[in-house]
Amino acid sequence: MQYPLINPRLLASLRLVHGSYNSIVAAMFFYHGWLGITIRRARRSKAPLPFAAIKRHRKTGPFIVFMGVLGFFIGFTLVLLDSGNVLQFPAHFLVGCTIVLCLVSTFLVSRKIKGPDSSYRTPHFVLGITILCLYLIELFLGLGVLF
Numbered sequence: 001m002q003y004p005l006i007n008p009r010l011l012a013s014l015r016l017v018h019g020s021y022n023s024i025v026a027a028m029f030f031y032h033g034w035l036g037i038t039i040r041r042a043r044r045s046k047a048p049l050p051f052a053a054i055k056r057h058r059k060t061g062p063f064i065v066f067m068g069v070l071g072f073f074i075g076f077t078l079v080l081l082d083s084g085n086v087l088q089f090p091a092h093f094l095v096g097c098t099i100v101l102c103l104v105s106t107f108l109v110s111r112k113i114k115g116p117d118s119s120y121r122t123p124h125f126v127l128g129i130t131i132l133c134l135y136l137i138e139l140f141l142g143l144g145v146l147f
Contacts, residue, residue: 005081014078019142022071026135028064032057033132040125043116061110065103072096092141099134102127 004011035057042049079088106127112120
């Protein structure tokens with residue numbers, strides 16, 4: 001097989017699309033995290049709960065997780081089409097794998113949250129903060145891949 005499997009100009013454009021897509025997904029995660037922190041602060045301070053934020057957080061969470069996992073697989077496919085070597089950018093790949101693992105874990109933990117005093121709220125919060133930190137690292141590493 002001769003790499004790249006697609007036109008190098010198209011591949012360069014697709015890399016930019018991948019980076020733009022994942023930048024938008026990261027921004028969505030930061031907004032989602034802000035909603036989560038708003039809800040957590042209200043809950044911990046015994047203030048009235050922001051029901052609109054709770055509804056938005058619950059509704060958009062699974063969708064954003066799907067978008068994050070999709071972004072990983074788009075990048076994975078681009079590397080396979082480019083060189084066939086998934087470890088061409090090892091740090092970017094490993095951080096992306098870790099993000100996907102954290103996304104799936106957060107989603108599964110969120111499904112176990114029942115009631116106001118659920119013990120799963122703290123792990124959900126910690127995983128969410130971890131995802132945000134990893135996205136910052138991933139975005140920085142992704143810029144290195146592009147240039």
